[in-house]
Amino acid sequence: MGVIKKVTIRDVAREAGVSVTLVSFVMNAKMGKDGRLDCPVNPVTAERVLQVAKRLGYRRNNAAASLRSGRSNSIGVIVSDIANPFFAEICRHLEKIAFEDGYTVIFSSSEENPQKLIRLVDTMVGYNVEGLIMAPCLGAETALARVSSVGIPTVLIDRDFPGDEFGRVLVDNVDAGKVAARYLIHQGFGKIEMISYKMGVTSLVDREDGYSKAMEEAGLKDDIKIHKISYEADAAKKEIIEIFRDAAKRGVEAFILPTKKIAMYGFNAMNVLGLNMPKDFSFVCFDESDLYVLNKPAVPHILQPLSEIADKSYELLQKMMSGKASDEEKTVALKSKLVLGSRFGAEPTEASF
Amino acid sequence: MGVIKKVTIRDVAREAGVSVTLVSFVMNAKMGKDGRLDCPVNPVTAERVLQVAKRLGYRRNNAAASLRSGRSNSIGVIVSDIANPFFAEICRHLEKIAFEDGYTVIFSSSEENPQKLIRLVDTMVGYNVEGLIMAPCLGAETALARVSSVGIPTVLIDRDFPGDEFGRVLVDNVDAGKVAARYLIHQGFGKIEMISYKMGVTSLVDREDGYSKAMEEAGLKDDIKIHKISYEADAAKKEIIEIFRDAAKRGVEAFILPTKKIAMYGFNAMNVLGLNMPKDFSFVCFDESDLYVLNKPAVPHILQPLSEIADKSYELLQKMMSGKASDEEKTVALKSKLVLGSRFGAEPTEASF
DNA sequence: TTGAAAGCGATACCAC
DNA sequence: GTGGTATCGCTTTCAA
DSSP: OOOOOOOOHHHHHHHHTSOHHHHHHHHHOOBOTTSSBOSSSOHHHHHHHHHHHHHHTOOOOHHHHHHHHSOOSEEEEEESOTTSHHHHHHHHHHHHHHHHTTOEEEEEEOTTOHHHHHHHHHHHHHTTOSEEEEOOOTTOHHHHHHHHHHTOOEEEESSOOOOTTOEEEEEOHHHHHHHHHHHHHHTTOOOEEEEEESSOOHHHHHHHHHHHHHHHHTTOGGGOOEEEEOSSHHHHHHHHHHHHHHHHHHTOOEEEEOSHHHHHHHHHHHHHHTOOTTTTOEEEEESOOHHHHHSSSOOOEEEOOHHHHHHHHHHHHHHHHTTOOOTTTTEEEEOOEEEESOOTTSOOEEEOO | OOOOOOOOHHHHHHHHTSOHHHHHHHHHOOBOTTSSBOSSSOHHHHHHHHHHHHHHTOOOOHHHHHHHHSOOSEEEEEESOTTSHHHHHHHHHHHHHHHHTTOEEEEEEOTTOHHHHHHHHHHHHHTTOSEEEEOOOTTOHHHHHHHHHHTOOEEEESSOOOOTTOEEEEEOHHHHHHHHHHHHHHTTOOOEEEEEESSOOHHHHHHHHHHHHHHHHTTOGGGOOEEEEOSSHHHHHHHHHHHHHHHHHHTOOEEEEOSHHHHHHHHHHHHHHTOOTTTTOEEEEESOOHHHHHSSSOOOEEEOOHHHHHHHHHHHHHHHHTTOOOTTTTEEEEOOEEEESOOTTSOOEEEOO
């Protein structure tokens, strides 16, 4: 149980026989490409300072540095649910990239709650985060207004929201919806339907649009049908069972299930009704699941480029933070990928449609 | 694009015609149970201050508060991989609990890398975190030594590590292994085997022990067999296929697959070999997967009490932070649960064995 | 290359 | 109840 003595910059200065200024210089110096410290300090002195700092176990007090400099070397990330695999994976990447770049990330979940979102933004502001990456939930306008009034550079991911000041890294969901539909059409199906939420999140609405467009293009306009279910799990489960029961009678051949959760409800309904895939219905699902890859046969699914979302949004945020992001650069559009018949763990087969 | 003028406590004080001290009091006051601010300030004055603060858009500068008070209202959480569903779920709970308690959480992933762990600890120290919750990776001794030399209250989760100063919230993995085996024995199986990693992580070793003990107790000592596979995915996949192929010939009836990943390798092997569950083999798996609950029939699996781990570790950490955790309280042991035949989304059926 | 000194914004102590 | 003011540890002029 070591004594908790805090080693400050003054201690180091005293011990090394130099001023605090020098210590500060040395501690903040980056390595030049010549392997020398890039600062206006005598290399010999610098080395001594470094040694003393190490010996004493000095560690910079971030609060003090942040207070004085106004910078905090940290960014905030707000998603709707940090345990959602989709966001979890993005967060993992973000943390990794940021860490290597010397930044700390503060994560939180809005839980789709606009009130919590506001409080989160306030917390982030209080922590002097230099930038924000956010998946805005429904009703995020107040929170976002606050963000922009404070002037924190912000990048939106997953879902869009109006505002010229924001950067955005979004997946082309219209395209994803089209690809899903085209694949099924290409398989020879005509009666293809979709199940979506009543709640109109932009990403889902876009996938619906993509589906509709692809159906139209294929001359299947009359077969377009988008079932809307509740977001609430118990209700959703029941509704989807009824939809499938009815669809089986109507001779529907395939469904697009545009989120992982909806897909799970769907598979549950298949079980409950004793239906078989692909005998009764074929599917194109979204996101990732053990089921997609380990089912026999594997379930075609559309994968969002998670690590790319992380890369691009961090990159864009840094550009915005240093004030050199042109309006053009501020919107990044990514494509998702259709994954077919992947055996588990094998390199997945991608396809374009 | 609002101008970024920072509103400080002084601005509020001036505008409200009071001293900074009063403003500080008001801003830090908690709500008493009578709905009044719990601080030595005239309610009328307090209300005025509150109004002014709101009007001006005042937000506390955490860096300053933290510097002065030494407290930071934040805790650090280090797991091996924040995207691993097991940890992701724990993190989600922790963030939620902490947020409601007025604490901010800083998450990071050690990526099983002791060097990164050290740097993470340093970062956390720099941020003045008041406490730490950590799933230590192999080789964590240096990092943990640093933690305890700084005297940050620390709670270990998932994996144990020596050190009286640490709190620990661990799952009884010996019990989990026993329960898995007993369940299969109770189903009437005798030839029950287990597949584990060569790499000896404590949690897995404990599960192996539990399995062995249960087999012994049931007089099946001669049937105990623990196959050790590589951690590396490609190798593991191949090895497990061979194990199953051979096991089918030897008349093995059931397997315990003590992690989700091993379970996935196992299901893949079943697919590859054209085997059927439960016709050819029965299983007890671990952790959570869509497959366990949506497979027909559902796969019995052992679930760790994730939200309980989060609850208990936060609770313990707070106790340690306020200096009132007795040595007894500093070790919390939790039991995992066997989940049977749960239909998707329904309340799972738990069982004791 | 080096150092002295002025704050950053809040808290905490002490007086009134 | 209220107010003055000395810090907290660091960065950042500015001078030497």
